[in-house]
Amino acid sequence: MKNIVLISKSILLIFISLIISSCSEDEPVQIALYLPVANFSYEAFDKKVVFTDKSENADSYYWTFGDGETSTEQNPTHFFKASKRYSVELTIRGEKGKTSSKKMTVDLSDGSTTDPEDVNITIDGDFSDWQAVPSSMLATSSIASYVTDLVALKQVQLCGNDNYVFFYLKADAAKFNVVQFYIDKDNYNETGFLGWYWSGIGSEFLLEASREDNLAPTVMEYDDANGNGGTGWNWITLFDPAAKAIEISQFVAGENNIVEVEGRIIRSYVPELGRTVKMGVALVDASWAASGLLPSKLEDGGLNSAITVKLP
Ligand SMILES: [Ca+2]
Ligand SMILES: [Ca+2]
Numbered sequence: 403m404k405n406i407v408l409i410s411k412s413i414l415l416i417f418i419s420l421i422i423s424s425c426s427e428d429e430p431v432q433i434a435l436y437l438p439v440a441n442f443s444y445e446a447f448d449k450k451v452v453f454t455d456k457s458e459n460a461d462s463y464y465w466t467f468g469d470g471e472t473s474t475e476q477n478p479t480h481f482f483k484a485s486k487r488y489s490v491e492l493t494i495r496g497e498k499g500k501t502s503s504k505k506m507t508v509d510l511s512d513g514s515t516t517d518p519e520d521v522n523i524t525i526d527g528d529f530s531d532w533q534a535v536p537s538s539m540l541a542t543s544s545i546a547s548y549v550t551d552l553v554a555l556k557q558v559q560l561c562g563n564d565n566y567v568f569f570y571l572k573a574d575a576a577k578f579n580v581v582q583f584y585i586d587k588d589n590y591n592e593t594g595f596l597g598w599y600w601s602g603i604g605s606e607f608l609l610e611a612s613r614e615d616n617l618a619p620t621v622m623e624y625d626d627a628n629g630n631g632g633t634g635w636n637w638i639t640l641f642d643p644a645a646k647a648i649e650i651s652q653f654v655a656g657e658n659n660i661v662e663v664e665g666r667i668i669r670s671y672v673p674e675l676g677r678t679v680k681m682g683v684a685l686v687d688a689s690w691a692a693s694g695l696l697p698s699k700l701e702d703g704g705l706n707s708a709i710t711v712k713l714p
Contacts, residue, residue: 442506467490487507545557568665574694595635621672624638648666678711
C-alpha cells in the first residue's frame with residue numbers, strides 16, 4: 403500500500419515536472435528523493451539476538467555487532483560470545499547513495515533482554531494485582547531466615563512500566579520511620595555512590611521518605627564530582643517532598659506491627675532510568691538507626707547484590 407502511494411506520488415511529481423518543463427524549457431526537472439532513515443529493534447534470547455530492520459527507504463544494509471562481526475542481511479540473527487554490552491550499528495544506503503546510521507546498546511549482561519511486557523499496578527491497598535505481573539518483569543526480595551539484625555523490612559517487590567516504577571513494601575511499623583530507595587539508574591557500578599549495604603550497585607539517586615509524611619520523598623542525586631563515585635556521602639537535593647515523586651496506597655496493618663503498602667515512583671522525577679535498574683531498599687527507625695535491609699546481607703555477613711528490575 404505504501405509502495406503504491408510512493409509510486410503514485412513519484413508519477414505525480416514527474417508528471418508535474420514534465421508540465422513545468424514543457425512550459426519553460428530552461429527550468430531544471432524536479433525529482434523527489436526519498437531519504438533513507440535507519441532504525442531497528444532487537445530481541446535477545448540469552449546470547450542469541452534477533453534483529454528486526456525498521457528502516458525507511460533502504461536499498462542495502464550493513465550491520466556491525468560490536469564484536470568484530472558484520473552482516474549485510476536485512477534481519478540478521480547474531481550469536482554473541484559473552485554476556486556483556488555490545489554497541490550495534492546499522493548503516494543503510496538508499497537512493498543516490500545516501501546513507502543513514504542507527505546505533506544501539508545491546509545489553510546481555512543480565513542474561514535476559516527480551517522486550518518487556520506492559521505491567522500495571524493499581525495503588526489501592528489491594529495487593530493481589532502483583533500476582534498478575536509476569537515473572538520476567540517482577541523483582542522480589544524477602545528477608546533471609548538467618549538474618550538477626552536489620553529485620554524491620556520483610557519484603558520488597560518492584561516492577562515498572564513507561565511511566566512508573568511500582569513498589570510493594572512489607573515492614574515492621576515499630577521500626578519503620580524512613581524508607582530509602584537507592585537507585586542505580588544505569589546498572590553500572592562505576593558511576594554513582596557505592597553504598598555500604600550492597601555490592602555492585604553505584605547509585606545515582608536516593609529517594610528518602612518518612613512514613614509520617616506518606617512517603618513523600620526528598621529526591622537526591624549523587625554528586626559524582628565531589629563524591630568521586632566512591633563511598634563519600636555527597637548528595638545534591640533535586641526535589642523536596644512537595645514534588646510528590648511517590649504516590650502510595652494506605653498502609654494496611656496486619657499482626658505483630660506488620661504494615662504493607664504499595665506505591666509508585668514517577669519515573670520522570672528520576673531522570674535517565676535505564677531499562678535495567680538496580681535498587682536497594684533500607685529502613686531507618688525513629689532514631690535514624692538502620693533497621694531494615696533488602697536484599698539482606700549474605701549469611702557470612704558479606705554484602706549481597708542489589709535487586710535488579712526490568713523496565714520498558
Ligand atoms: Ca493494588
Ligand atoms: Ca550507576
